[in-house]
Amino acid sequence: MTEEILDKKACVAAMLPVTDALEVLRGKWKLAIIVSLLHGTKRFGQIAADIPKVTDRMLSKELKDLEMNHLVKRTIHNTFPVTVEYSLTEHGQTLRGIITELRIWGQAHRDHIIAKQ
């Protein structure tokens, strides 16, 4: 087997889980929702209040996606009117490290780009 093929295989194999991770976090509001929920359990309206400009439709959709990926837990309370609580699952909490890394790198990148101008 030639070296290029090995390289290609290694490249593809290395990408798969990275792509998986990005797929899950994809969507304009997903990270914002997770960051909001890192501060604790919240209701639909409270998350909306945390995130400027998100619409009900998008918040609802993104929360559903996150729930499907077992990152967010949805709890319905039989009050009237109905209240719904959202919280991060244990698995969702494991994103904290990545978010911290992204924040540090993003800040460094911003500094870097500004310095070049």
Next chain:
Amino acid sequence: MTEEILDKKACVAAMLPVTDALEVLRGKWKLAIIVSLLHGTKRFGQIAADIPKVTDRMLSKELKDLEMNHLVKRTIHNTFPVTVEYSLTEHGQTLRGIITELRIWGQAHRDHIIAKQ
């Protein structure tokens, strides 16, 4: 100032650099290109060979984006026909940690999701 407002401000401030980071990595092929270049300096065609199904148009576009963000360096050689080399800048190399984190988390996520089924 009420606690909710503080929470909201903290949430927004915490999100900004995270969003910046994701913005830079956004695009279907950007991570794949970076992973490819983590293996060393490559020519246009070599990157294309590393990444199955990417088209010339998209590869060209994504490389331009990465170059604008100072993550990739483009070097033209006056051979005939012309050859072009791409490599990660020092700044681009700093993504290695994030990519590793994403890979680890992505693998864990895949295991987690499979376990739930």
Next chain:
DNA sequence: CAGTATCCACAGTGATACTG
């Protein structure tokens, strides 16, 4: 070899109005 030009399809998002 390393791209560019053109056209097109569709996923993602926004705006607005409505509901149990």
Next chain:
DNA sequence: CAGTATCACTGTGGATACTG
């Protein structure tokens, strides 16, 4: 309160053909 329904728009990405 916590959503859903509908419509409209826009950008991203694919296919194909062409070029210095």
